[in-house]
Amino acid sequence: MKEELVTDASLRQYLLGSVDDEERQRIESLVITNALSKERVFVAEEDLLDDYLEDALAHSDKERFLAQYAYTRERQHQLQISRDIRNWAIAQQERIVTSRAEISRRSRLFAQFRLKPILMVPIAVAAVIAIIGVILWLNRKMELRNRQFAVEQEIVRLNASTSNTDAQVSSLTLRPITLRSVAPQTDLVIRPEVQIVELRLLWNENESYPIYEARLTRIGGVQSFTIRNLHSEPDGMAIRLRLPSHILTIGTYHLELIGVAADGRIGPIEEFQFSVTG
């Protein structure tokens, strides 16, 4: 009664009730006395149950199986539990497969919208350039703003009534456009040593104002300066406006002068124009 002589095939035949008495006793004696042999029979029995549950038994074996395993409630119970475990495993597998299929479907969908690797580098480079451009633009804008602020502060200082300066000044009297429309355009030549340009803006209106506001724009440029709190000369005929020479580059300038009443009301506007030449 050697254990090695018990094959899976003979165990299956035993479990199906298809072995002779001698083989039956041999196998059963091993089951009683040998733990390993017993386990082999149990494993063979599980395989048999699995084959039945997945309908993999030959017709004759299936009939014999039913004769064996439909016999007692204990065996039916064993079969049902095996079926439950197997069904659980299959259901879990199906869930995993479905889940993987869903992930795969999403991946494919995503891939359709995903850019090809060959395009990734140029797009990344373009994105970096765009970001750098935006940063530079913001820096430039900030720089211009700071410079304008500094210039405006400088103009405020120059136009303060108490402001006296030893700097080189170049003066120019400008008439409103309406009065000199037939006159030749006023040109301003700024010599290198000149640091301040003083404009005398003739005020042609009848009414004088306690303060004036001037807005200077270079024609064709984007930058403009607003200078507030300007005062007229004692006779009220002209308003003096001082500008730092470095803001006046070659080109034509347009200047608006507005009278501001004591109550903040805006008065008439006089317009002036001049050109800075080499």
Next chain:
Amino acid sequence: MARDLATPPASFDEILAWLNSDRDVAAQQYLQLRHDLVKVFGWNRCADPEGLTDEVFDRVSKRVRELRQTFTGDPRLFFYGVARNLIKERSKKFWFQVSLDDTDLAATSSVDLHDEIRMRREECLELCLQKISHDKRELILNYYAKEKQAKIDHRAEIAKQLGMSVEALRVRVYRIRNSLVQCIVSCLDDKTAQ
């Protein structure tokens, strides 16, 4: 058809002493022997394996004192011999004694798949699955991933990955399943008792 155990306590002690001089080991062997005999009766299509196993122990208990002096060899084989005699004696009575209720497995299954019973089984299965380790659950899951012809290659692949033979894999899966079955049976008993 459960029978009352008629084995007198003194004889039961004698049986244990015969199985092994260490009483604890003997108790384990006794339980194992009972289990094995139940299985053998079941494989022989006996209608009441538990009752017949009791009968085996009843018969042996009556002669155990004498047997301890005279019988040589593994005492478990004596118990098995008695079981074989019982099977032969009652073969006409038990062999093919298939009740009408039990002949059609499908019909029986449909009865057993009654909602409440099925729910209990499912609850117990869920509970017991949580008690085993993740690796064991994964192995069971993987083991049944394929069916029929494809499963042979699949299981060979699993065995290879685990660095074991297919035979060893079958045993490992059987042990996991067996522990699950034991757990489920115990769980169902508890639920029935409630």
